[in-house]
Amino acid sequence: MKEILLSNGEVKSMTFEEARKQFEPMVIKHMTDANNKFVYNAVEKEDFRQILDIEVWRAYEAYDIEQGNCFTTYLHFKLQKGVRNATYHRYAQKNQGTTISASAPIGDDELKLEDMFSTEDTSTDSIFFNELASIIKENVSEEEHEILQCLLNKKDFPVVDYAAKHNMTRQAANQRVKKLQKKLRQIVAQEYLEI
Structure with a gap:
């Protein structure tokens, strides 16, 4: 039995079976939305x-209710991972054996395939990036936000500047960066890479 924070703010004690039944519509929606892409x-x-039940x-x-997140928020990202696992091979096989250059002109009028693409990125790379970004964002505290900037953008946010701002040695600042890096590695391995 586990305490679950619902999106309406209510806290409910549930067994796994009760949670599975309660959130079944969410599972079915993820499954249906994904399958609708494969006519x-x-x-x-x-x-x-x-796969989604797992x-x-x-x-x-x-x-963990102590982290203050609604269960549906947490479940959403797990279901996205399940959808990715269930459908990834479909994307990989979709264009097997066909090589088309997006920058090659079509016909006589110099129109290219890439000119017809929408600007919105719905590729699996974008989905994976957004999923990773969400996992990282959920697990970085306000105090760690500046350290994350040092990790992600060393050119604009060097560790030396962070150390000077917080009146510490560069070595101490580097230790904080390494500590956050290790924490994020474990979280990403657990929540994103674990199949």
Whole structure:
């Protein structure tokens, strides 16, 4: 039995089976939305459901109400990972054996395939990046935000500047950066890379 924070602010004690039943509509929505992208080659519903149920279990097991997040927020990212795992091979096989250059002119009028693409990035790389960014954002405290900037953008946020701002040695600042880096590695390995 685990305490779960619902999106309406209510705290409910639930077993895994109760949580699974409560959040079943969310699971079905993720599954349906993903399968709607594959008109002719949808993932078999029972297999897909099993993959997502495993992610519900992982979310339930790892969820900690003390962190102050709603369970649905946490579950959403686990379900995204499940969708990625269930559908990734579909994306990989989609254009197998076909090589088309987006920058090659089509016909006689110099129009290129890349000119017809929308600017919104819906590639799997973008999905993975957004998922990673969300995981990192959720797990970095306000105090660690500046250290994260040192990790992500060394040119504009050098460790030396961070050390000077906080009146500490460069070595002490580097230790903070390494500590955050280690923490984020463990979180990403647990929440993103673990299958």
